[in-house]
Amino acid sequence: MxxxxxxxxxxAHTYLxxxxxxxxxxxxxxxxxxxxxxVGLVGPTGSGKSTLAQHFAGLLRPTxxxxxxxxxxxxxxxxxxxxxxxxxxxxxxxxxxxxxEETVFxxxxxxxxxxxxxxxxxxxxxxxxxxxxxxxxxxxxxxxPFSLSGGEMRRVAIAGVLAMRPEILILDEPTAxxxxxxxxxxxxxxxxxxxxxxxxxxxxxxxxxxxxxxLCERVVVLHRGQVFLDAPVRVxxxxxxxxxxIGLDVPRVTDLLIRLRAGGLSVRTDRITVEEACEEILRAxxx
Amino acid sequence: MELxxxxxxxxxxxxxxxxxxxxxxxxxxxxxxxxxVVFLVQDFRGLGLFAxxxxxxxxxxxxxxxxxxxxxxxxxxxxxxxxxxxxxFGAPDGGTVLFxxxxxxxxxxxxxxxxxxxxxxxxxxxGTSLLTYTTSPVEIADGLERLxxxxxxxxxxxxxxxxxxxxxxxxxxxxxxxxxxxxxxxMSRGADFQTGGPFRRARALIPILVPLFVSxxxxxxxxxxxxxxxxYRGGEGRTRMKQLRYGPHDAVxxxxxxxxxxxxxxxxxxx
Amino acid sequence: xxxxxxxxxxxxxxxxxxxxxxxxEVRALDHVDLRVQAGEFVAVVGANGSGKSTLAKLLNALxxxxxxxxxxxxxxTRDPANLWEIRRRVGMVFQNPDNQIxATVVExxxxxxxxxxxxxxxxxxxxxxxxxGVVGMLEHRxxxxxxxSGGQKQRVAIAGILAMQPECIVLDEATTMLDPEGRREVLQTVHRLRHEHGITILHxxxxxxxxxxxxxxxxxxxGRIALDGPPQDVFADPTRLRAxxxxxxxxAALGHCLVSRGVKLPSLPLDGEQLCRALLQVGQRVx
Numbered sequence: 001m002x003x004x005x006x007x008x009x010x011x012a013h014t015y016l017x018x019x020x021x022x023x024x025x026x027x028x029x030x031x032x033x034x035x036x037x038x039v040g041l042v043g044p045t046g047s048g049k050s051t052l053a054q055h056f057a058g059l060l061r062p063t064x065x066x067x068x069x070x071x072x073x074x075x076x077x078x079x080x081x082x083x084x085x086x087x088x089x090x091x092x093x094x095x096x097x098x099x100x101e102e103t104v105f106x107x108x109x110x111x112x113x114x115x116x117x118x119x120x121x122x123x124x125x126x127x128x129x130x131x132x133x134x135x136x137x138x139x140x141x142x143x144x145p146f147s148l149s150g151g152e153m154r155r156v157a158i159a160g161v162l163a164m165r166p167e168i169l170i171l172d173e174p175t176a177x178x179x180x181x182x183x184x185x186x187x188x189x190x191x192x193x194x195x196x197x198x199x200x201x202x203x204x205x206x207x208x209x210x211x212x213x214x215l216c217e218r219v220v221v222l223h224r225g226q227v228f229l230d231a232p233v234r235v236x237x238x239x240x241x242x243x244x245x246i247g248l249d250v251p252r253v254t255d256l257l258i259r260l261r262a263g264g265l266s267v268r269t270d271r272i273t274v275e276e277a278c279e280e281i282l283r284a285x286x287x
Numbered sequence: 288m289e290l291x292x293x294x295x296x297x298x299x300x301x302x303x304x305x306x307x308x309x310x311x312x313x314x315x316x317x318x319x320x321x322x323x324v325v326f327l328v329q330d331f332r333g334l335g336l337f338a339x340x341x342x343x344x345x346x347x348x349x350x351x352x353x354x355x356x357x358x359x360x361x362x363x364x365x366x367x368x369x370x371x372x373x374x375x376f377g378a379p380d381g382g383t384v385l386f387x388x389x390x391x392x393x394x395x396x397x398x399x400x401x402x403x404x405x406x407x408x409x410x411x412x413x414g415t416s417l418l419t420y421t422t423s424p425v426e427i428a429d430g431l432e433r434l435x436x437x438x439x440x441x442x443x444x445x446x447x448x449x450x451x452x453x454x455x456x457x458x459x460x461x462x463x464x465x466x467x468x469x470x471x472x473x474m475s476r477g478a479d480f481q482t483g484g485p486f487r488r489a490r491a492l493i494p495i496l497v498p499l500f501v502s503x504x505x506x507x508x509x510x511x512x513x514x515x516x517x518x519y520r521g522g523e524g525r526t527r528m529k530q531l532r533y534g535p536h537d538a539v540x541x542x543x544x545x546x547x548x549x550x551x552x553x554x555x556x557x558x
Numbered sequence: 559x560x561x562x563x564x565x566x567x568x569x570x571x572x573x574x575x576x577x578x579x580x581x582x583e584v585r586a587l588d589h590v591d592l593r594v595q596a597g598e599f600v601a602v603v604g605a606n607g608s609g610k611s612t613l614a615k616l617l618n619a620l621x622x623x624x625x626x627x628x629x630x631x632x633x634x635t636r637d638p639a640n641l642w643e644i645r646r647r648v649g650m651v652f653q654n655p656d657n658q659i660x661a662t663v664v665e666x667x668x669x670x671x672x673x674x675x676x677x678x679x680x681x682x683x684x685x686x687x688x689x690x691g692v693v694g695m696l697e698h699r700x701x702x703x704x705x706x707s708g709g710q711k712q713r714v715a716i717a718g719i720l721a722m723q724p725e726c727i728v729l730d731e732a733t734t735m736l737d738p739e740g741r742r743e744v745l746q747t748v749h750r751l752r753h754e755h756g757i758t759i760l761h762x763x764x765x766x767x768x769x770x771x772x773x774x775x776x777x778x779x780x781g782r783i784a785l786d787g788p789p790q791d792v793f794a795d796p797t798r799l800r801a802x803x804x805x806x807x808x809x810a811a812l813g814h815c816l817v818s819r820g821v822k823l824p825s826l827p828l829d830g831e832q833l834c835r836a837l838l839q840v841g842q843r844v845x
Contacts, residue, residue, distance in 0.1 A: 044739065045707065151606065178606075179606045179803065251808070252808040253808055253809070253812055256809065256833060260834055260837060264841070265837065265838060274812050278816055282821070285821065285841055
């Protein structure tokens with residue numbers, strides 16, 4: 001097996017270490033993520049998900065342990081951290097709050113320009129990214145980002161990150177605050193992305209089990225700064241009791257299947273979407 | 288960067304001391320009195336007495352002396368500069384020469400004057416630091432509001448000023464957190480705040496300042512709406528849950544400060 | 559709830575137009591009629607831009623109708639003399655937990671409302687203590703707000719409203735920015751307010767799972783009321799809801815799927831218990 005694209009070894013992080021206000025965010029996390037994987041990162045608030053994401057993006061320095069990109073320690077000798085950061089795109093929560101340029105074009109171009117690309121390539125990337133998020137460049141490019149609706153602003157912010165063509169995309173609660181339609185559109189966007197870029201590696205931080213179920217193959221559960229569970233999505237979600245212990249929930253349909261099984265109906269409990277659960281229940285009722 | 292997040296507003300150090308428990312108005316008025324007295328003192332004897340009284344106050348406040356003296360660190364340069372200026376230029380009519388440096392003449396009168404002025408500054412700074420160490424910013428805002436209250440009829444917007452102060456104080460940690468978030472978001476898009484000369488670095492702040500300002504205006508809008516929804520209509524007819532009450536400690540403190548001021552200002556001959 | 563009792567809130571043929579007379583005129587609400595009786599728990603749902611936030615602000619006179627009238631306990635919102643009484647009776651909790659906390663200490667923020675009412679200090683202190691107790695934040699009374707979680711901040715905001723002794727509380731997307739734990743805290747508090755204190759609740763949201771907990775759901779779309787009834791009725795037509803840019807709660811969606819494939823369910827299930835029991839019964843009948 002080739003070296004994992006993204007990995008951390010015994011990663012620990014304490015905020016304000018050495019002061020009376022120190023708080024431990026990560027207590028020794030070891031993870032390996034292969035190129036092309038879509039991994040969900042879940043956990044109760046305060047479990048360290050955002051901290052971990054920021055470490056992967058090169059924005060925080062570990063208190064101890066290592067962060068590795070393709071086997072190379074990110075803080076090792078001779079490693080240019082800025083070049084590392086370029087390979088990773090991190091979309092923060094409520095990304096529309098980081099827009100600042102006078103036009104949509106300029107804002108989306110910010111990232112590519114910082115990469116040192118020449119103007120033609122920048123333009124190309126901006127147009128590509130805007131189309132990818134469903135915004136027509138001819139209509140939107142010259143408008144002020146602040147004149148757009150909330151949903152449109154979020155898409156501009158996403159385009160800004162995509163335009164850098166990161167190898168690894170980390171999304172921190174991308175559906176936070178969106179209405180059901182907005183959520184559907186965002187999930188579709190991520191799916192489109194993965195289809196158009198086959199080796200895109202995705203790390204999805206989310207409180208929504210349903211979102212993780214729809215987009216990821218593997219899920220890592222964090223609890224109090226440590227890895228609580230690291231398994232394929234179906235396996236992880238069928239362990240409802242363990243997840244509930246730490247205050248997490250499973251998709252409602254999975255919970256129902258677990259109850260049905262307990263009630264005597266022989267259903268599999270590793271179904272995570274409405275459609276799958278429907279099929280499974282029908283099968284059990286007819287069989 | 289993380290340290291910013293936890294900056295306790297102001298330099299307030301909570302302690303269960305008598306000084307802390309004084310009504311903020313007492314402390315504010317005392318600080319004003321202190322400033323007046325410091326500038327009226329004529330001689331070293333007065334300054335010495337003043338320093339003694341101030342030391343007693345510091346001890347009563349349970350703030351470590353070293354901590355209070357540290358408040359002088361930011362102005363150390365200014366103090367030394369003041370001293371040097373006085374030493375070399377403090378006696379324009381000539382005086383007993385102590386030594387020469389290049390074409391600058393150090394006089395004894397200048398030295399004495401320099402020490403006096405510097406000592407005055409030190410006492411002033413330490414005295415006002417004592418106020419901020421023993422009184423939380425909210426208390427200071429409340430105290431100011433009550434003190435300025437009677438001046439409302441002259442157009443002083445006491446309530447509005449206090450409200451502005453409280454809201455500003457409330458949002459400082461929130462805004463600091465937000466700045467940190469925005470910085471990280473822009474850094475992950477390749478923004479660089481470290482390299483380049485002063486102009487380049489100033490320009491690099493735009494991706495932080497614009498979102499911050501936009502967000503601040505939005506907060507102001509939303510907060511105003513929330514305040515209105517909770518019946519806010521300015522200071523008219525408003526009551527306060529927290530009542531500032533003068534207690535026996537305040538009377539004692541006021542008396543002691545008055546006596547100390549008199550003692551400090553009395554000319555040396557009466558002793 | 560007798561329909562003949564005079565409603566607590568009456569919205570009569572109300573329209574609201576933003577930026578009237580300009581080229582950017584927007585009709586956010588279009589001839590809306592709504593009656594809410596005292597003690598009801600109503601969820602108002604709609605996609606972003608459907609007009610639900612505008613409707614919320616009309617209820618406590620933060621906005622005045624362009625056409626039509628809004629009455630709270632019989633008081634017309636357009637009459638300036640009624641303004642403060644209306645705002646005492648109808649309290650509002652807003653979406654952003656941070657942007658409604660005014661004071662530097664929790665208990666002082668809860669006191670803000672009563673202070674505006676000009677109540678005597680002892681009375682204010684009493685109400686503050688009681689309100690914090692009801693929302694379960696009494697032990698945090700001396701804390702600084704920025705150290706609280708989102709759910710805690712919203713509970714403080716609710717306490718601040720409670721201290722004014724309202725008859726109705728409007729939650730204007732108050733759970734949208736919270737994590738699942740925070741949402742549960744707020745909803746539990748809200749249910750308690752309703753059952754133990756008889757306070758009328760209007761919950762503006764686009765989260766259908768939360769809407770399912772209400773007695774009645776009002777669906778807004780493009781400024782008009784599209785549906786108004788108990789959850790059972792509102793969730794009966796999934797296609798309609800999708801067209802309105804909304805969703806069904808997961809289990810209701812599952813119920814529909816099963817019914818469409820021939821499974822006989824007595825009613826549209828809204829919670830796991832119900833659905834589980836119904837399916838187990840069906841399972842036994844088949845055997």
